[in-house]
Amino acid sequence: MRQKSPEKPKTRIAADRTDIQKPRAFLNCRGTAGNDHLLKAELSLTELWNISIKFLWNDEFVSSLDRSLRAHGVKTVLDAAGGTGFPCLELGKLGWNVSYSDASEAMFGSFKNRIAESGVQIPCYLSNWLELTKRIPKKFDAVLCRGNSLIYVDSWDGGKPAVGTKDRIRKALAEFYGILNPGGLLYVDIINESEFDRANYPIIEDMGEKTIDGKRMKLTWEVVHDYEKKVRTVTSHLSIDGSWHEYVYSSYLLRHNELVDMLKEAGFRRVEKTEIEGENSYSVFITYK
């Protein structure tokens, strides 16, 4: 059954932030309690991301991705930022010849649990992007690096950008290129252009409320750009049945023109900005080997 599309996040600037309730539980990006007198709640980044996915995307996105891959004549797919399995598992359920890879043991572990429950067979690799062509003995018609993953190269579990991030991105793009069949495509998404060069930060994105696994959840993001350091910081405020969790994570602040230049440097011959229905959070680029 088709689900209703998640609404576009309501974006506001900081001036009227008094309606955001202060989190009662604080968890920093390394998962340690940061404020002992407040309610202590264990929530890993993997769990937070698993919940966030349900606020960000649904079946409409998967159907649109499915159509786009078919329209491009794709037969084999590598989800190179497989995470907890979205949308790799959904594509597998639709009958796609899809493989999974990710560098994070925690994300990989969560994916393995989900796949075991689903009964779908998907080849999976615990692999860093920088070693894809060494670790995976196959080539693919399409590589996915989605969910705003690229800017978290080697830093998803670390909470702040890795040293030499731009160089790592270059190497990752070269590996994506290397693992594609001739004529194959890379699907990569990053933050929307509209997030840049605002007069005021933070941007508050209200993702709304939902009942997930019988629990009432509410999610809000607070986004800040540091143009000098080229760092984007997101503070995720998640309420689960009234108890608040706060999670802070940073990434490289990658502009669209920088990404396009790096894709061309890696050898990709054409870069297209593409609309995928149900993708309301990030800008999608499709580029060809």
Ligand SMILES: C[S@@+](CC[C@H](N)C(=O)[O-])C[C@H]1O[C@@H](n2cnc3c(N)ncnc32)[C@H](O)[C@@H]1O
């Ligand atoms: C924001 S999550 C997105 C996951 C998934 N694509 C989704 O949309 O739900 C980013 C993912 O990129 C992975 N990642 C970051 N750097 C990586 C690297 N160097 N090699 C492989 N995976 C990496 C992280 O481990 C994480 O699972």
